[in-house]
Each structure stands twice: as structure tokens, then as C-alpha cells.
Amino acid sequence: MSGPLLEMRGVTAGYAQDIDVLREISLRVDAGQVTGLIGLNGAGKSTLVKTICGFLAPKSGSVTFEGNDVSGVAPHKLIDLGICCIPQESSLFPYLSVEDNLTLPLLGRRAKFGSVLKQRLDDVYAQFPALHEKRSQAAGSLSGGQQKQLEFGKAWLQQPKLCLVDEPSIGLSPRISEEVFTWIEKFASSGMGILLIDHNVRRVVRMSDRVCVLSLGRITAEGASSEFQGDLHRQVQEWLGLDF
Numbered sequence: 506m507s508g509p510l511l512e513m514r515g516v517t518a519g520y521a522q523d524i525d526v527l528r529e530i531s532l533r534v535d536a537g538q539v540t541g542l543i544g545l546n547g548a549g550k551s552t553l554v555k556t557i558c559g560f561l562a563p564k565s566g567s568v569t570f571e572g573n574d575v576s577g578v579a580p581h582k583l584i585d586l587g588i589c590c591i592p593q594e595s596s597l598f599p600y601l602s603v604e605d606n607l608t609l610p611l612l613g614r615r616a617k618f619g620s621v622l623k624q625r626l627d628d629v630y631a632q633f634p635a636l637h638e639k640r641s642q643a644a645g646s647l648s649g650g651q652q653k654q655l656e657f658g659k660a661w662l663q664q665p666k667l668c669l670v671d672e673p674s675i676g677l678s679p680r681i682s683e684e685v686f687t688w689i690e691k692f693a694s695s696g697m698g699i700l701l702i703d704h705n706v707r708r709v710v711r712m713s714d715r716v717c718v719l720s721l722g723r724i725t726a727e728g729a730s731s732e733f734q735g736d737l738h739r740q741v742q743e744w745l746g747l748d749f
């Protein structure tokens with residue numbers, strides 16, 4: 506595919522009719538690449554993810570996926586098209602087993618996935634052996650790091666074309682956080698496009714192909730990650746219009 510995998514053009518969106526949280530947002534994610542999105546708390550990063558995932562419809566502008574306009578398309582239809590989200594909050598069912606959590610998103614899609622389910626499950630277990638070991642245990646009994654593995658395993662099972670990853674390292678130890686970033690790199694090297702949001706600005710810049718800075722609902726800086734080297738602290742102050 507020559508064009509971007511995902512493209513937002515001039516998207517304005519918000520929760521109330523007369524308050525815009527996102528204003529004229531334009532960004533792109535390419536297949537096999539990571540676009541990093543950085544910004545302060547409340548800048549609108551999660552709102553942007555919700556807009557791509559179909560939970561919020563743009564008031565103006567467009568979201569296109571593989572060249573097709575998907576603005577306002579329902580979340581379950583976007584999953585069928587190959588858009589997957591690993592949200593900031595847990596998306597697990599704590600009283601269901603690890604394996605049930607993994608397979609749940611595919612069960613209603615047996616026609617599409619029935620023949621590959623077993624093979625995909627084996628693949629997830631090969632990558633995350635701890636999940637295999639604990640496959641019959643309740644998801645809620647896993648450690649924070651293992652629950653994050655389960656979130657990523659669930660996404661991998663769906664083999665999406667685009668994966669939106671919102672604050673994956675929040676609440677995790679530095680060692681587990683590093684592991685999480687290696688999974689994201691693996692996802693991207695398999696050909697998946699990634700939109701990555703994380704508070705670890707330096708890490709996001711280092712592993713992204715493109716970086717966008719979101720400030721008060723607007724993109725205030727955007728470019729190849731090579732343009733975001735050097736004194737990040739000073740640059741971030743400028744992008745965000747802050748003195749800290």
C-alpha cells in the first residue's frame with residue numbers, strides 16, 4: 506500500500522457539542538512504523554484514540570484507514586477492519602481465565618478466525634510463556650506486568666493492521682516497561698502500524714519513526730523522530746508552551 510495506513514485530516518472532536526477537545530488534528534500512521542504521540546495530561550491524547558476507535562465521531566475533518574473514510578464507523582466494525590486498541594485502563598475480564606480473555610474477541614468471529622484460532626493461540630503462548638503457564642487462572646490474579654502481557658497477547662491474537670497503544674508503561678516497573686516497548690517494536694516489525702502514547706517522552710521519541718506533540722488539543726510539532734533529538738527538555742518546553 507503506498508498511502509498512509511491511517512490518516513486524520515483536520516479532525517475536530519469533543520464530548521460536548523460546544524466544547525472541542527481536539528482541534529484540527531492531522532496526523533498519519535504508516536504500516537510497519539511507529540507514530541509517537543506526546544503531550545501533557547489533559548492534552549487530548551486518549552480522546553484522539555477514542556476518535557480513531559469510533560467511540561467519538563469527529564465534528565469535522567476525516568479519519569481514513571487504508572484510504573477509506575472510517576469517520577464515525579462503530580468500534581466493532583473497525584475491529585473487523587483491523588484496528589485494535591490497547592487502552593490505558595485494563596480491558597480484561599478479571600474473573601475469566603487468561604485463555605478466555607485471549608480468545609473472547611475472536612469467538613464472535615468464528616467464520617473469520619475459527620480455522621486459525623489454535624495456531625494463533627500457540628503463537629501467543631510461545632511469545633508469552635507466562636500466559637501459557639497461567640492459562641487457566643483468572644486474569645485478575647495475574648501481576649500487573651502479566652496482565653499487560655495478556656493485553657498485548659490479546660492484540661497479537663487478532664493480528665490487526667493498526668494497533669493504538671495508550672500509556673502501556675503506566676504503573677509498571679522500569680524493567681517490565683522496557684519489555685513492553687520491545688513487544689511494541691516486535692508488533693511494528695511484523696508490519697503493523699502503531700500509534701504509541703506514553704509519558705516516557707525520551708523512549709517514545711527513540712522508538713518512533715514519526716513524532717507528534719499534542720498541546721491543548723492541537724498538534725504543535727510534528728515530524729520524523731530524527732528531528733526530535735538533542736535537548737528534548739528544552740524542546741518539550743517550547744512545544745508545550747511551558748516553563749518548568
Ligand SMILES: Nc1ncnc2c1ncn2[C@@H]1O[C@H](COP(=O)(O)OP(=O)(O)OP(=O)(O)O)[C@@H](O)[C@H]1O
Pocket residue numbers: 520526544545546547548549550551552553
Ligand atoms: N468522557 C469524558 N467526558 C467529558 N470530558 C472528558 C471525557 N474524557 C476526557 N474528557 C476531557 O477531555 C480533555 C482531554 O482528556 P484526555 O483524557 O483525552 O487527555 P489525555 O491527554 O489523554 O490525558 P492523560 O494523559 O491524563 O490521560 C480533558 O479536559 C478531560 O477532562
